[in-house]
Amino acid sequence: MSRSPPASSESSSSAVSVSGSSPSRRRASPPLHSTLLREDFDEVLESEVFVDVNKLRKFSRHGIPDEIRGEVWKYLLGVEKSDRSNEFTQRRARYESYQDIDKENVEVSKRVRGEVNRYLMRTKKESLLDPHTAPDIFEAVICAYINCHNHVEYSPALISVCTPFVITMQNECDVYSCFERLANVLSESSQDNNIKKRVAQFLSYFRMLMPELYNYFEEEELDVSEWASSWLRYLLSKELPTPSVLSLWDVYFAMPDYIEFHPFVCLAILRHLKDSLEDLEQSEIRSMLLRLPKMNISRIVSQAYNIRSEIQIRYSATMSPRS
Structure with missing residues (x-):
């Protein structure tokens, strides 16, 4: 059920929606503001040594282009480190750590799939999720989170919190890492x-x-x-x-x-x-x-x-x- 890690830094940076959107489907002539915004992000993200997260925060306040949202979110949430000197090693370690997590939870799996299917039916026309791959990703990520955080009880709200990450990220490990960061913050603030x-x-x-x-x-x-x-x-x-x-x-x-x-x-x-x-x-x-x-x-x-x-x-x- 888990996805393989990106083979290189370049491939892991492609934050394409799981719905399978391809570059050819983008508008041929985006607005000038959008083009300039994307260029600003690209300049920061393509740095070989250090990613200036402060600049990413500044640019993100005006919105993040859809095709790079997932990559930017990873830096904003602290999942990706700004120092790129050990980037591949850190990603590999994160992937292996995720692989080791138990993702089996029969009761939670059944509830997750039911909730995801209801969500897909309710949002059929406007859903940004791929109905073929999304249920597996939700099931793995949320079961892994529940199994690693025994104090957390399953809630249908976890589907809603996880959905933006499933939409914006291709790699299941990235979805989990970002979802875990946010879910922990929300859990702590909702005591x-x-x-x-x-x-x-x-x-x-x-x-x-x-x-x-x-x-x-x-x-x-x-x-x-x-x-x-x-x-x-x-x-x-x-x-x-x-x-x-x-x-x-x-x-x-x-x-x-x-x-x-x-x-x-x-x-x-x-x-x-x-x-x-x-x-x-x-x-x-x-x-x-x-x-x-x-x-x-x-x-x-x-x-x-x-x-x-x-x-x-x-x-x-x-x-x-x-x-």
């Missing part, structure tokens, strides 16, 4: 007491910034903790359309504090959808919050920065001693 505090803080901000919408949710007896907890736990991987998740995570992985920044993105989404949500009834609101529409992530992130500044100013004014 029982911590997630309760994060949800409470988020709802406090929500009430302060958008009292009309917050009160409307209460009038409609919407279970706020249901959607808010999921939004905060899994970086909107369950709720946003996959292309929007990819764009959002480009920005997040370029940040040192994306877990702390994430609630402001969630608030920006609520503000963006406010008028639409206020026209809906309880069941319709719930459906929209659990299946968000595609949106302009750049604008959402920009709005999130504004919201964070707005909240900081309000709290500073509240905490300032009165004259």
Whole structure:
């Protein structure tokens, strides 16, 4: 079930989707901005001695070209080291380590395959996954993760968190390494007491910034903790359309504090959808919050920065001693 390691540095750098997209299917004349952006990334990635991750972070904030997203993410997540002097040795060691992991887990395998098949059926027209290869990759990666992290219980949300890596990376070992990095961060930030505090803080901000919408949710007896907890736990991987998740995570992985920044993105989404949500009834609101529409992530992130500044100013004014 495992994939063989890349034979060379060059082949491992080809971050093509598992859907089998080929260069010939790309647009013949990409926009000038896209061309310049790709050239910036290529200049950094093609360095023979040292990959400047700080430059990759800077460029990634404006989005990463689809065909190199997987390669860039590996550096942003720390899976690939910036020093390339021992690159092949490190990759070989990572591959061999992954090969040694037990990937057999009958109960988890059955649940993973069921969830992946349901996901593929639900997203048949717009799915970026290859239905022939994706189930095997999900099964191997998630079973390996569960077997290596005994404190983690299987959740269907793991499929959503893993999906962007399956889409952007060809090599199963790379999928596992990046998924493990992110899943560990999310697991740590979602410890029982911590997630309760994060949800409470988020709802406090929500009430302060958008009292009309917050009160409307209460009038409609919407279970706020249901959607808010999921939004905060899994970086909107369950709720946003996959292309929007990819764009959002480009920005997040370029940040040192994306877990702390994430609630402001969630608030920006609520503000963006406010008028639409206020026209809906309880069941319709719930459906929209659990299946968000595609949106302009750049604008959402920009709005999130504004919201964070707005909240900081309000709290500073509240905490300032009165004259």
